[in-house]
Structure formats: C-alpha cells, structure tokens
Amino acid sequence: MKDWWIYKGDRSTDRLGRLGAHRPPWRSFDGDIDERYQVPSLDDDRYRSDRERGAGYIVDEREAELVNSALYLRRPLLVTGVPGVGKSTLAYSIAQDLGLGPVLRWPITSRTTLRDGLYRYDAIRRLEDANLKRLEDPAATAVPAVTASPGEAIGKYLQLGPLGSAFIPTERPRVLLIDEIDKGDLDLPGDLLTVLDEGRFDIPELARLAEHTPTVAVGTDDRGGKARITAGRVSCRAFPIVVLTSNGEREFPPAFLRRCIRLTITSPSREKLLYIIEQRIGREAAAAADGENGIISAFLKRRATGALATDQLLNAIQLRLAGAWTAPEDLGRLTDATMHVLSGPDAT
Known part of the structure; x- marks a missing residue:
C-alpha cells in the first residue's frame, strides 16, 4: 500500500481528509449543506448486505491506484471487464472502506434516460389524489380551506433518483454506481456530461415555485430519506465517487472517455x-x-x-x-x- 492512497480496501483509518487538501481548482463545488440531512450509515442492519458485499472485495495494486486517481481528480471511474469479475462490487468496497454510507445504485437499461437518474415526479398520482379529495369532500371546491403550500404539495410527489441523490450537498461524498452503462441509449453518456462536469442540475417543477416557496423537502433514493432543495437546484459540495461499469459491448464518445479514469478488471489469478x-x-x-x-x-x-x-x-x-x-x-x-x-x- 502506498502513502498517497485514500482507498486501500482495508478500512484501517479515515483518510478522506486528504481530498480537501488536494482539490483540483477546476473541480471545486460549493453547494450549501443542509445540516438536517443525514446520510444513512452502513452500520444500519438494513444495509447489511451492502456492508458484507463491500468487505468481501479483494483489491489489487493497479485497481487501487486507478480508484485513488479518480478520487483525487473528482472524475468518474469507468470500469470495464467481463461479467462476474467484480466491477459492481468495487463500488461497494469503496463505500465500505471509506465509510460513505450505502451505495446509490442506478441500473441502466435500453430505455433509461438522464431524468430517470436525476428525479421522478409523479404528476398522475398527484392528480388522482386531488380528484379523490374532491370526491370525498365535494364542498372543498366551493369553500376555501387552509391547504399545504404549493411547494409542500408537489414535494410529496417528487423523489430524487440515485444520480440526483448523489449530488445532495454533503461534507463527504456518496458512492454512485451507474451499472452497465453500455446497455443504455447511445445518447446517455453524452447527456451525463453536463451534470458530471458542473456537479449540479435543476428541477423545473420546483424552480417555477421558487418565488413563493423557495425551499421544498423531497424524497431521496435512500430508504425514507428527505432532502431540502432551494430554488429548484441541486448542487453538490463533495463531488460523488462515480463508478460506471461496462461489459465492453460498445465504444463511448471521446468527449465522455476523456472525462473518465479508465480501469479494466482482468480475470483473477x-x-x-x-x-x-x-x-x-x-x-x-x-x-x-x-x-x-x-x-x-x-x-x-x-x-x-x-x-x-x-x-x-x-x-x-x-x-x-x-x-x-x-x-x-x-x-x-x-x-x-x-x-x-x-x-x-x-x-x-
């Protein structure tokens, strides 16, 4: 093991402090931290399988060097290899080793879009609930009543996806696993570039309400998690540790590849x-x-x-x-x- 390594695969000591001291000027992010937001702990029994999966990974020197390069440079790690060599498990190992909470996993299919990973807004359920309320109380439409603010009303039906949850501003980064990105639409890697470069994204449904309700609480990809979003924008503070896996079934655009640290996991000896x-x-x-x-x-x-x-x-x-x-x-x-x-x- 080398002195400059942050990730070592043994969870010996807390080494994340080195990231703050070696931040690339071009990869600096300044999202405002909400002290009320709590990242779940991997020690929670609900995440026991995540904990055990990460602890069982055996990392070699070359893998550790490239993982640490991605950490220092705040760049995604593109992991390629045949099925079953541990590409996805590497993300769980990083989260376990550095004590970063449960992995946010985004499995990719041929129908996946960028918005699927950022957030989900259930407008149909919101309409159904409104219609049900009118049916239960017909007088509600004729007599004004005290109701929740527009922001509170919409927040109930909006939930951040794994990608969106990874950009919630926190002091310590989250681990985001974008699994089998080569299965996605040809445009997906390009669509990811802006979010991964800027470390932020906007939710138009909330931005439109910002003048009257600047801060809205919405669900996250963690079980029962809630985050407060201001002015419809999610901006990270600590850039997430992004692990993208690929089975090598297709090539990616050069603009995407140049932003990634590339690791090929070979078959074990x-x-x-x-x-x-x-x-x-x-x-x-x-x-x-x-x-x-x-x-x-x-x-x-x-x-x-x-x-x-x-x-x-x-x-x-x-x-x-x-x-x-x-x-x-x-x-x-x-x-x-x-x-x-x-x-x-x-x-x-």
Whole structure:
C-alpha cells in the first residue's frame, strides 16, 4: 500500500481528509449543506448486505491506484471487464472502506434516460389524489380551506433518483454506481456530461415555485430519506465517487472517455481465487479446492476456452459443500453444470 492512497480496501483509518487538501481548482463545488440531512450509515442492519458485499472485495495494486486517481481528480471511474469479475462490487468496497454510507445504485437499461437518474415526479398520482379529495369532500371546491403550500404539495410527489441523490450537498461524498452503462441509449453518456462536469442540475417543477416557496423537502433514493432543495437546484459540495461499469459491448464518445479514469478488471489469478474463496467461504474450502485435480484447476482450464465469472467457481464449491458431486470422478459433471462459458468460441 502506498502513502498517497485514500482507498486501500482495508478500512484501517479515515483518510478522506486528504481530498480537501488536494482539490483540483477546476473541480471545486460549493453547494450549501443542509445540516438536517443525514446520510444513512452502513452500520444500519438494513444495509447489511451492502456492508458484507463491500468487505468481501479483494483489491489489487493497479485497481487501487486507478480508484485513488479518480478520487483525487473528482472524475468518474469507468470500469470495464467481463461479467462476474467484480466491477459492481468495487463500488461497494469503496463505500465500505471509506465509510460513505450505502451505495446509490442506478441500473441502466435500453430505455433509461438522464431524468430517470436525476428525479421522478409523479404528476398522475398527484392528480388522482386531488380528484379523490374532491370526491370525498365535494364542498372543498366551493369553500376555501387552509391547504399545504404549493411547494409542500408537489414535494410529496417528487423523489430524487440515485444520480440526483448523489449530488445532495454533503461534507463527504456518496458512492454512485451507474451499472452497465453500455446497455443504455447511445445518447446517455453524452447527456451525463453536463451534470458530471458542473456537479449540479435543476428541477423545473420546483424552480417555477421558487418565488413563493423557495425551499421544498423531497424524497431521496435512500430508504425514507428527505432532502431540502432551494430554488429548484441541486448542487453538490463533495463531488460523488462515480463508478460506471461496462461489459465492453460498445465504444463511448471521446468527449465522455476523456472525462473518465479508465480501469479494466482482468480475470483473477489462481492466488487471488484462493484468497477470494477463503474470504467468502472459508480457509478449509479454499484448501479443498486447490491442487492439480481440484476445482480451481478445472475452472482455470475451462476459462482458457472462454470467459467465466468467479461466482461460477464459488457456486461449484458451494455445491460440493452441500454434498453434491463430491467424488473425484464427478468433477467433470460438476464443471459442466456450473461453469458454462459466457463468451468466446465455446460459448453457447
């Protein structure tokens, strides 16, 4: 481990203070912090799976160097690799290691738009609730009544998405996982540029009310979270740690790529596989899987013909622990059942 690293993968000490001392002048953000807004803690039992997923990631030196480069430069980290090598888990490892709260995850599909990640406004539900209220109290339309302010009324139906929640101004950055961005529309990477460059975005529905209701409380992507937005604008203070994953299925525009730190995660070596098994399942399981005729050797031999995911190896080991295909002559049947090649000449 190197002295300049902030992220080390071991959660040994709080090292985030270095970010403030080494802020690039061109990546400075000044959003006003709302002291009432609280980022959930990963120690909360509701986020136990996030905590365990992050703690189980094994980071190597090259990965740590590029993650830390992205941290210092306040730039997104574009992580590429075959399915199952731990691209998404890296984001959980960063959040766990630096104590930054639950990961804000934005899964991308072919229909995803930028607004999906920023916020959702349920105008239809708002209209339905208004109609229901009139039906329950017909006199309400004829007799003026004390009602909530326009801002309070609309805030009930507006919720920040994972991207929008990542830009809520806080002292410490949030970790945002934009998962499988290569599945999105061709325009999505370009649409992201302005938000990622400026560290802010506007919500027109709230901006129109700013003169009468300057501050509005809205929901966030955290469970039960609330944030106060002023003048319809969300501006970050600490730029989020943005991890974008890609399976390498397509190229991205040069304007997008030049703003990213790029990391390609390669398939783990035998030594790293042993360490992963030891951390995830146990030392005895790792020892049993090793050897010239062990499951790891079978996995590496099959991986030489096409891409395999590490969790396929873990599945095979778990089956043996459950008493399935434990005889030496059953190894071939076990690999056939659990280690289908994902890509390459032998993929089906």
